[in-house]
Every structure is written in C-alpha cells, then in structure tokens.
Amino acid sequence: MKLLEGAVDHGGSLGRARALFPNASRPFVDLSTGINPHSYPLFDLPATSLSRLPEAARTRDLVEIAASTYGAPSPANVAAAPGTQILLPRVASLIAPGKALVLGPTYAEHARAAAITGHKVVEVNDFEALADADLAIVVNPNNPDGRIIERDRLLALAAGLRARGGLLVVDEAFMDVGPREHSLAGDVGQGGIVVLRSFGKFFGLAGLRLGFALSDSATVERLETQFGPWAVAGPALEYGIRALADIGWQDAMRAFLAEASARLDALFSRFGIPVAGGTTLYRFLRLPDAADLFAALGERGILLRHFADRPHVLRAGLPGSQDEWRRLESALADWAARRQDQLKDSKQ
Numbered sequence: 001m002k003l004l005e006g007a008v009d010h011g012g013s014l015g016r017a018r019a020l021f022p023n024a025s026r027p028f029v030d031l032s033t034g035i036n037p038h039s040y041p042l043f044d045l046p047a048t049s050l051s052r053l054p055e056a057a058r059t060r061d062l063v064e065i066a067a068s069t070y071g072a073p074s075p076a077n078v079a080a081a082p083g084t085q086i087l088l089p090r091v092a093s094l095i096a097p098g099k100a101l102v103l104g105p106t107y108a109e110h111a112r113a114a115a116i117t118g119h120k121v122v123e124v125n126d127f128e129a130l131a132d133a134d135l136a137i138v139v140n141p142n143n144p145d146g147r148i149i150e151r152d153r154l155l156a157l158a159a160g161l162r163a164r165g166g167l168l169v170v171d172e173a174f175m176d177v178g179p180r181e182h183s184l185a186g187d188v189g190q191g192g193i194v195v196l197r198s199f200g201k202f203f204g205l206a207g208l209r210l211g212f213a214l215s216d217s218a219t220v221e222r223l224e225t226q227f228g229p230w231a232v233a234g235p236a237l238e239y240g241i242r243a244l245a246d247i248g249w250q251d252a253m254r255a256f257l258a259e260a261s262a263r264l265d266a267l268f269s270r271f272g273i274p275v276a277g278g279t280t281l282y283r284f285l286r287l288p289d290a291a292d293l294f295a296a297l298g299e300r301g302i303l304l305r306h307f308a309d310r311p312h313v314l315r316a317g318l319p320g321s322q323d324e325w326r327r328l329e330s331a332l333a334d335w336a337a338r339r340q341d342q343l344k345d346s347k348q
Contacts, residue, residue, distance in 0.1 A: 011305040011315070017298070025301035029324045030317070032303040034143065034174065034282040037320025038253065039204030040243045049234030056229070058237045062244075066212050069244045070197055071180075073189040076217040079224050080232045080240070084173060084196045084211030088113035090226055091194050091213060095167050098134030103127060103149075105310065106139045110171065127153065131160050139171040141178040144305065144315040145284045146277040151182040158184075162192030169194045176202035176250070177257055177280045191216045199236075201281065202253070203243050210236040257281060260318050267329060268316075271336040278315070285314040293335060300331040 011032030017024070063078040072078050081087050088109055092100065097118030102111050104123035111121045119135055127149060130136040136157060140149050158168040170184050172195055184195050195214040200206030210232060213223055224231075232240075243249070257280040264283055265275045273293070277284040285304075287293065294306045294314055305315035319325045 011303070011317075017303050021298040021301070024299055025327075027301070029302045029319065029327055031319065031328070032305040032315075033206075033317050034279070034315070035201050035206050035317065036204035036253070036257070036281060037318055038256065040239070040246070040249065043242070045235055045238055049238050052234070054230050054232060054234045054237055058234075058241070059232060062232065062237050062240050063212075065241055065244045066197070069247075069250075070195075070212070070214060071183065071185040072214045073186065074217075077188050077214055077220055079213045079215070079220045079227070081211050081213065081223075081227065082232055082236070083200070083209035084171070084198045084213075085109065086209075087196060087211060087213050087223070089117050090223060091169055091196070092119060092135060093117040094194070094219060094222070095135055095165065099132065100135040100137065101130050101133035102137045103130060103139070103142075105145075105307075107143045107171065107173075110137045110139070110169070127157075130157055133161065134166050135169065136161060136166065137169045137171070139173070140182065141172075141174045141279050143174065144278070144282065144307075144313070146174075146279045146282075148179060148182055151184060151187075154182075154184055155187060158187075158190070158193050162190070167192055167194065169196065171196045173198035173201055174279050174281060177254060185214050188214045189216055191219075194219065199240055199243075202250075203239075205239060205243075208236045208239055209233075210240050254280070257318070263325075264316065264318060267325075267332065271332045273332070276313075281318065283316045285316060286312055287314075288312060289339070290314045292339075296335040296338070297328075297331050300327070300334070302328055302331050 014028055017028055059080060062080055063075045067075045067078045092114040100114035100119035100121045102121065102123045104125060111123060114135060115121045138149055154170060161168050172183055175183050184193055187193060188195055193215060197212045199210040200208060261280040261283060268275055273285060273287060275283050276286040290312050294304050297304055307313055319328055
C-alpha cells in the first residue's frame with residue numbers, strides 16, 4: 001500500500017507545454033489528454049440558453065436521456081453536474097471520514113478529493129484490499145492503463161461495503177469506449193454505489209463541463225440539494241440532450257476510434273514502442289526510455305502525458321488530423337533513428 005500525499009500534474013496544459021518546450025514547433029499537437037479530438041458536431045444554440053437561467057424542464061430532459069443512454073434504472077438515479085471533477089469531493093463526503101482506498105495507479109484527483117473531505121487515503125494495487133475500505137474508489141476502464149474490473153467482482157465488493165455502511169465509487173469516465181457489459185450503471189439502485197460518467201471525453205466537448213453521478217434515488221436527491229438550482233449551464237444542457245440522444249453518432253464514433261487506435265498502435269510498433277494497454281481514446285506505453293521519448297517529441301511540439309512518479313510510462317491520445325498524424329510519424333522516425341545511432345556508438 002502507498003500513502004498518497006498529493007496530486008500530480010495533469011495533461012492538457014498548453015501553458016505548461018510552452019514552459020517545458022519553449023522552442024518547440026507550433027502549434028502543439030496535444031496528445032496528452034484522453035479527450036476525443038473528433039468532437040460532436042457543433043450547432044447553433046437557442047439564444048435563450050445564454051440569456052436566461054436554465055429551465056428545470058430542460059434539466060429533466062437531460063437526466064432522462066442520460067438515464068436511457070447510460071443504462072441507469074430511471075432518471076431518479078441520475079444527477080447532472082457541471083463536470084465530474086466538481087462531483088469528486090461531494091461524493092467522497094457522502095459517508096463520514098474514514099479509510100478511503102483507491103485502486104491504483106490511477107487518476108490522482110480521486111485521492112485528493114477524498115483527502116480534503118477528511119478521509120485517510122491509501123492507494124492499493126490489489127483489488128481484494130478494497131474490501132477493507134469505508135470508501136472504495138475504482139476507475140473502470142482505468143486511466144491511464146485501461147485496466148478493466150469485471151462487473152461481478154465490483155458488485156461483490158459493493159455488497160460487502162454496503163453491509164457495513166461503506167460506499168463504492170466507480171469512475172466510468174471512459175466507459176463510452178469500454179466494455180459496457182462491465183458498467184455498474186444499471187446496478188446503482190441497490191445502494192452503496194456511485195457511478196460517475198463524463199460527457200466531455202467521448203464527445204470531445206470537455207470545455208462544456210458536464211458530467212453525471214448515478215446512484216440510488218436518495219443519494220441523487222442529496223447531491224442535487226447540494227447543487228441547488230441551475231447547476232448545469234444552458235449550453236451544456238442543449239449539447240448534452242442532443243448528443244446523448246444521438247445513438248447513431250455514438251456507434252459510428254466508437255467504430256472510428258477503434259480504427260484510429262489500431263492505426264496508432266501500428267505506428268508505435270513500427271518504431272519499436274510497445275503498447276501496454278489503454279482504451280480507444282488513449283494508448284498506454286511502457287518503455288525504459290519513456291522520458292527520452294517524451295522530451296524528443298515535446299521538442300517537436302508533440303505532447304504526450306508523462307507521470308512524474310512513474311518515469312517509464314507514457315499515455316498517448318489520438319491525433320486529430322492527417323497533418324498531426326504526419327508530424328507524429330516524422331518525430332517518431334527521428335527519435336528512432338537517433339536512438340539507433342546512439343546504440344551503434346555505444347557498441348564501438
């Protein structure tokens with residue numbers, strides 16, 4: 001077990017990239033996030049979504065569609081929020097401060113949110129260790145390595161926690177591109193479970209700040225009371241309603257992302273870079289010279305996600321255009337050639 005002392009940096013900061021690589025080619029190719037570079041099509045918003053406070057009826061429309069799309073038992077099991085990030089400390093505070101165990105390595109904000117709400121937070125690498133938690137947190141599929149925990153194992157854990165007043169939180173931010181048969185969205189009515197779903201990652205609209213907590217109706221009501229009225233902005237309501245109802249776009253995008261991630265795997269393999277996991281929105285790389293690859297690509301204006309506490313791993317998102325694919329291929333070719341030259345020199 002490893003005690004977590006604080007959060008690490010995150011991907012997606014162009015300001016940080018400029019500071020790290022001031023002489024890099026511009027514009028940056030940002031592959032440091034798991035956000036879909038092919039966003040849901042933009043459309044003209046009704047002027048009232050900006051000029052008036054959001055209507056309660058539109059929020060009801062949103063949670064009804066979200067319940068149907070995610071497979072929750074009913075709209076009463078869905079709370080809409082301005083992004084899942086704001087939900088993390090509120091969900092952690094649903095139970096009294098105790099022992100919070102996070103299945104890791106994973107997204108660092110869960111540990112930080114639990115800590116600021118008074119829990120003693122420990123990261124564990126063994127799923128079975130979560131049975132000893134008051135608050136157990138699992139990211140499924142996991143960020144960054146794509147690990148999947150099967151639904152029956154999660155339900156057994158939830159049952160044990162529920163019997164003694166504990167809570168299981170399952171962050172399904174990437175389940176839109178994961179094995180949906182292992183989602184707990186349909187099981188939240190049993191109690192003792194909170195499922196988090198992110199809108200911005202799969203739909204590529206992270207700036208809208210929209211997310212959902214799925215749980216039993218009493219917990220949903222408790223969360224909504226904390227938010228008060230108008231929690232979700234008008235534009236986010238309109239995009240959420242349209243995009244979540246557009247099943248055709250979702251199915252086509254899943255197929256497209258599967259092809260794109262296979263293309264990325266093939267590109268990395270061509271230059272001797274092993275892909276160790278991930279989802280179709282990001283690939284997880286593990287190699288001894290990960291730090292060198294991160295720096296070499298960064299100097300070419302291509303950002304990967306590195307991890308200060310795990311120097312041998314990287315996460316790579318998908319290029320969003322043919323020009324970005326070409327830039328990545330060229331940078332990888334240069335890096336591989338330089339590495340070969342260094343290897344030859346070391347043997348002389």
